[in-house]
Amino acid sequence: MDHLTRLENKSIYIIREAYYQFKDIAMLWSVGKDSTTLLWLCRKAFFGHIPFPIIHIDTSYKFPEMYQFRDARAKEWHLNLLIGRNEEKLKEGMGPGSGSKLDCCNELKTNALKMVIKKYHLKAILLGIRRDEHGIRAKERYFSPRDSQFKWDYENQPAELWDQYQSTVEEEEHFRIHPILHFTEFDIWNYVKREGLPVVPLYFSKNGKRFRSIGCLPCCSPIDSEAQTIDEIVEEIRISKTSERSGRAQDKENIYTMQKLRALGYM
Amino acid sequence: MKLFKRKTKKALIIGIDGVPYSLLNTYLQKDVMPNLKEILSQGLTLHQTNASIPDISSVSWTSFNTGVNPGEHGIFGFTDLRPQSYSLYFPNSKDVKAPTFWEILAKTNERTSTLFQKYQHKMSHPYRSIVLNVPHTYPALPMNGILVSGFVAIDLKKATFPESAYAYLQSIDYLIDVEAEKAKEDKAAFMKSLFECFDIRKKAISHFFGEESWDLFFACITETDRLHHFFFDASNDDKNPYHESFIRFYIELDKFIKYLYEQFLEISSDKGFLMILSDHGFAPVQKEVYINKFLEEKGFLLLKSEGNFYERIENETRAFNLDPCRIYIHSKEAFPGGTVKKEERAALLEELKMSLRGLRGDNGDEVIDQIYEKEEIYHGPHTHLAPDLICLPKEGYDLKGSLEKKQIFGDNIFKGMHTWGDAFCILPETIRFSKKPSVENLTEYILQYYS
Known part of the structure; x- marks a missing residue:
């Protein structure tokens, strides 16, 4: 079996196991390449008909290309798409330009997701995060419980030995399931290529720049790149050394540092 | 049995973040810390010290690590502004402009300082250090020995030098820090996690202490600072629901100090250099x-x-x-x-x-x-x-x-605040001060021991 097929099999196994354990499950789709890959895998796992809803957390600050892509795929793939927005904060004018980016992220992403989970009584969420994405994610597990306060209790994670994933959950908690945790950025692009998967055109070079990672328009910056096709992106990543998220204005590490400092009363 | 006993110098430095001199004194009198009391009767003296100004962990520990004042090491807080701009950044180990004492001891420093100039010719050979959980040492820079950064370290891999140490830390599910965010939601759970985090810290410290070779061992315990931020009102109030847990934490701390002390006596055959210190004090916040x-x-x-x-x-x-x-x-x-x-x-x-x-x-x-x-x-x-x-x-x-x-x-939710004038240090009784020392004055005694 080749490398990509092995990765794919493992993901599909986890997706099916998750659905078997949790009927109140949904998938979080950011419209980026990773969660679109996850969406593709979910379609494969259930032969084209995903039996659970797909959530898109809409901060209202996404790129127009992302909204276009989202709506086209939702139609084409018959997705049960749920849009999560923190309307209250959006009405108050919350945005990356008004105050701290950390608060903006927290309200428009984290709290918006909290609201969706509560509204639909979800017990588990499938997410397209990868282990190689960022240092802090290296500790993530395939099945990762969160308590009602949304905190990731990483001191109390069930052990994952071999393939015996612990997938039962206590009341008031929800599980985060990461079926593509074992993919690297390089694997993702190779997989996109092999499957002929559509991706948001922002990933391809325009005027010498392309986005390596996409999120909200005001907080993303493109990298210098001439890669205009998937083949060229694969080649670029093969030789590139900088981390994929380095282009993000809201550099994750700074955000975490800020969170740590704030939790102790600084800033 | 060891066939060859090397006559090498050994130093043990235990940092305990945010522990006030006054509280330590109270707990020594109340017999909360009988082991430390016993240790203090064996040729060591407890002093009150001043923190750096400002009395922030990153500044104070950097002052101790380098033995120079902020005007020389360049760290003035957890945050700073980039020159000629309004953009905020988080200074890290790369922004420290003076060498640390472990770099001076290893003769690997690329930077210079007044302290380095004073001691550079006094050490006969390079010494190997293990430095664990010391604030403001992130990212871990290459050094002669092992370093695991403390607060504000984010990525454990970048917090560890050399990479081989990372494999061990991962195997024990090492924690860089307790999740202080938790305290807001559930104080009882947070208290519990402080003990768990301290356990894992002890596990890692004991491992490196016993399994690796070193001339100098410097480990920091930072859970105390977190404990004080959220529970300092419980330190001396037996009606406070967290009082018992607070005291229990100090009892655990006392036991761990004893454990390290006894191991150290054995390794150093009574000729080692021991220092225990905090970087600032704490007081109730109004x-x-x-x-x-x-x-x-x-x-x-x-x-x-x-x-x-x-x-x-x-x-x-x-x-x-x-x-x-x-x-x-x-x-x-x-x-x-x-x-x-x-x-x-x-x-x-x-x-x-x-x-x-x-x-x-x-x-x-x-x-x-x-x-x-x-x-x-x-x-x-x-x-x-x-x-x-x-x-x-x-x-x-x-x-x-x-x-x-x-x-x-x-x-706010915080019950304790940092204080400048009430940090402590414990040093060999032969060291005497004519006036109250500051945290950066203590570093020189380590270099003196090795010269």
Whole structure:
């Protein structure tokens, strides 16, 4: 079996196991390449008909290309798409330009997701995060419980030995399931290529720049790149050394540092 | 049995973040820490010390790590502004402009300092150190030995040198820090996680202590600082629901100190050098004081409604504050939009001092205890990067740099605040001080031992 097929099999196994354990499950789709890959895998796992809803957390600050892509795929793939927005904060004018980016992220992403989970009584969420994405994610597990306060209790994670994933959950908690945790950025692009998967055109070079990672328009910056096709992106990543998220204005590490400092009363 | 006993020098340094001299004294008297009491009767003395100014862990530990003052090592807080800009950044180990004592001991330092110049020729050979969980050592820089960074380390891989140590840390699910965010939601669960985090810290420290070779071993325990931030009101109040847990933490701490001490006596065959120290003290907090709001009300500070943090500063601003109380003059030379001219500086400083001295709490009591101009407390090549005024508060008033507060005084979930004058150190009784030492004065005794 080749490398990509092995990765794919493992993901599909986890997706099916998750659905078997949790009927109140949904998938979080950011419209980026990773969660679109996850969406593709979910379609494969259930032969084209995903039996659970797909959530898109809409901060209202996404790129127009992302909204276009989202709506086209939702139609084409018959997705049960749920849009999560923190309307209250959006009405108050919350945005990356008004105050701290950390608060903006927290309200428009984290709290918006909290609201969706509560509204639909979800017990588990499938997410397209990868282990190689960022240092802090290296500790993530395939099945990762969160308590009602949304905190990731990483001191109390069930052990994952071999393939015996612990997938039962206590009341008031929800599980985060990461079926593509074992993919690297390089694997993702190779997989996109092999499957002929559509991706948001922002990933391809325009005027010498392309986005390596996409999120909200005001907080993303493109990298210098001439890669205009998937083949060229694969080649670029093969030789590139900088981390994929380095282009993000809201550099994750700074955000975490800020969170740590704030939790102790600084800033 | 070891066939060859090497006659090498061994030093053990235990850092205990945020433990006040006064509390330690109380707990020694109340027999909460019988082991430490016993240790203190074996040729060691407990001293009260001063923290760095400001009394922030990153500054104080960097002062200890380098043995020089902030004017020489260049770290003035957890946050700072990039030169000639309003953009906030988080200084890290790469921004420290003086060598650490373990670099001096290993003769691997690329940077220089007054302390290094004094001792560079006095050490016969390079020494190997293990440095664990010391704040402001992130990312881990290559060194002779092993280093695992402490607060504010984010990525464990980047926090570890060499990479082989990372594999071990991962295998025990090592934690860099407790999740202080938890305290807001569930204090009881947070208290529990403090003990769990301390357990894993002890496990890692014991592992490296016993399994690796070293000449100097320096480990920090930082859970104490977190404990104090959220539970300091429980330290001496037996009616407080967390009092018992608080005391239990110190009992655990006392046991661990004993464990390390006994192991150390064995390894060093009684000839080793032992130091135990904290980086600042703690006191109960009554009110948080938002200095920027005060400056705003007094007309020193004008803020735009848009932008991130200090990007909101209007050109007409004359002064602003960074955590905890580092006041910068918005001068023409230092800031792109600065409007204060050189010749106006002296008068503005006086005006600011006067205003700050007039700041009063609810009962008409003074909030500010000391105000220093940078030249009074800092010396060295980076003094020009220091804030223009630095204030120390009266106990109970926790000074803050937030830009988003609507009032000067406020309450928070925190029960403890840092204090400057009540840190401690424990040193061999042969070391005596003519005046109360500061944390950066202690470092030299380590180098003396090795020369």
